[in-house]
Amino acid sequence: MSENHEHQHHILSIKTAGIILVLLLLLTGTTVAVSRIDLGFLNVAVALTLAVTKALLVILFFMHMKYENRFMQMIVFLCFLLLAIFIGMTFFDLAYRGG
């Protein structure tokens, strides 16, 4: 057994990649369409939710994270969790600062 075959590599099928691309394009269309309607604060929430959904699709499928081992999944999750805390905490601080 050669060293390169010690891990069984998952191969992303072209069909799956194609489906993900179509989903990403549909989500982009939705993002643009929704931004044309004035929903007030909801615009921010909707746009960011759609962006996070797109990001998840890219990370899970295009970046193969769905098929990586637990350790890799854990550190990637931690990295983005730290980023969320970084941005979230800074924002809360600003939003509730008096005067």
Added chain:
Amino acid sequence: MSNTHKDYAGAKLGMWLFLFTEVLLFGGMFVLYAAYLHEYRADFHVGGKQLDVFIGTLNTVVLLFSSFAIAAAITFIQQGKKKLAVNFTYLTIACAGIFVINKTIEWRAKFHHGIWPDSPHLREMSHGENIFFGLYFLMTGLHAVHVVIGAILLSVMVWFMKKDVINQQDFVKLENAGLYWHIVDLIWIFLFPLFYLVL
């Protein structure tokens, strides 16, 4: 070269650790954006209305397609279809080219309207608009630099495939270059609504 030690997991982990630093680099700027959006909500709205939604959307589509193309290239190299892998990598590089051309057209139009960092016209605008365009040039500019670096990296990968350094058995270099390219796409997924669609 058959007895050369290859550490597949290590190579992947190393790439991801590097990508985390990229995430933090842009993360810092997203914090800046969030803070100023909070303070200059109305000005950011006025600023964003001046950006070209059509070019922004077009570039989003181009980058999403390029992300698909490089993911497909990796699938093909794993299946031993080298010719297709090379062609799809070329396709990704072409998308990078289209992206940069669109960005150039967009920035030229802005310069034409007297908008560039610290331009006299921009200084006459409100403080918030000035900051909005400052962040716009900084963040999309740094992102464009990443697109160019990604294209160069992928060109090297094409050369590696042709030299058989990357092949069906050993493809982690292409995978890692692909990861870099996907991060470039990921950052744009957030830049696009924040600047062009204005929240």
